[in-house]
Amino acid sequence: MMSQKPFEVFEHTADVGLHAYGNTLPELFIHAAQGMESLMVSPEQVRLLVSREITAEGHDLVSLLIAWLNELIFLFDTEYLIFRAFEIDRLTETSLRGRASGEPYDAQRHDLSSAIKSVTWHEAAVERTAEGYKARIIFDI
């Protein structure tokens, strides 16, 4: 049972930002992905038809989180895939293996709110909190 919201959106002049929360690191990574995807298409509209295995690497938690999210951007940009559900199989400080499930973007059924083009490094942070973890990420749209 979560004691905090999974994520919240904040304002940025040209782009959009996200604070994600999790009791554990895998939960944080999942909530960050959910938050990012929800900025594009509302999760209720996304069916679970397709899934992809994702691996990512970084030199610290921030670079690892950005790498994870960028894998999802890559799949959106090349295969037009929108994701709603995520699993993390393995997570260390520098590597990750997980799964993302969703479906291809359908202009008829999906209301697109933003097309995220990149995850930026600007003010990117992963911090410990009393409940677990918090991440801050700003996206380029």
Added chain:
Amino acid sequence: MSNAQEKIPLERVDQYRWRIPQSYNAEMRVPGMVYADDELIEQILTDNALQQVANVATLPGVVGYSLAMPDIHWGYGFPVGGVAATHADYGVVSPGGIGFDINCGVRLVASGLLLDQVRGKLDKLADELFNNLPSGVGGAGMRQLSAGEIRAVMVRGAAWAVEEGYGFPEDLEVTEEHGCLAGADPEAVSNTALQRGLKQLGSLGSGNHFCEVEVIDHIYDVQAANALGIGQVGQIVVSIHCGSRGFGHQVAEDYVRLAESRQKDYGFHLVDRQLACLPLQSDKGKAYLSAMACGANFAWANRQLLMHGVRQAFASVFGRKARPREMPLVYDVCHNIAKMEEYEIDGQVQRVCVHRKGATRAFPAGHPAVPEKYRTVGQPVLIPGDMGRYSFVLVGAQGSMEQSFGTTCHGAGRQKSRTAARKSLSSRELLDQLTARGVTVRVHSKNLLTEEAPQAYKDAQKVVNVVHNAGLAKLVARLRPVIVIKG
């Protein structure tokens, strides 16, 4: 130094310039210089942009000033509308100082048509353009590329497109760098970037990218306007604003990531990960510039294809009155790029890497890089405004060489976040407003429309007035939108 909202000290230099003293923070290697008038400076102070101008002044090897153009706003790392030059021998290149959308830029196409001739066919023309120019999400670009072809695009840029039948050789003469930046090395580009680029060539994308049909509304400089082929009030012209799509974004991400992971190795301590940088003389720094050139060349090929789509649309609707050869390219400029150029600094000519992030080169009359047919008036500078209001054409002026590393502003500059813009009016209200102003709109994603509302941007007229009065560039003509195509 932090990114917190602190009171930045500003020293007024003259009517259009404000200095951020180097003494503001010990890590600054040069002062900052902000171009603005009294009204714009108030807007600029409402977001964190000036803190970013000061942060940029901490880059190793930065020389002169960390500059802010009047359309400046908060970006990631570098502000948008920021300009900085680093010394070629001991300075760095910061991929974030070019931006994710490498060679996002604008091109302007002229026509022999007047508004009266197109007025009855605006919907038809809008539909034709909307069909010809892929935009939005989920669709492929005009041209799908093989692995071999994308390599050719990376190396030859707009020239590749001309050879493939998109446009004419004379288009290249009036494109910055002739539509191909030298030194592009496909080996410096990741397979991930390649994958993103294969399906996207010849597409507008979304966000603030657009194609606009405009009418020349006012001419400030008759001689220059005639030299540029836009000398008639009422003349129809077309602007295309677009960049290197997912391909360039991936190149930028790959190198920001690389630079960020190396900062400790180089001994750099930067306040913002997005400022991560590579020494210009290092292998990785050179690799970035080669990869950036690939991204830039992709963008020029992209705009060349989109222009072809525009010419075809006009020919389809207007027949003999708008044949492709009678729709010449006026000019094409980048506004996210790094260039190796030479400037006089402290009495000495020095070679520097000029970072232009949301800023446009503005070479004056007589400069050898200006196309011969424009050399007596100066390099055209294309400044898109916002959707409902004016865009501008200027030419570079001598002041840019003396003050701003040959650079001027790039557009209106955002002043409202996307969330605030969307809250301030509905897409229905916005469409009604635009229609009332005589603008025909075609957009893929209505949800995204209000994020680009005129109200979300600074007034471009005020922005160009500052650069004109400060001597960086000179006003030539004002353009009013008639049709807007957006993703």
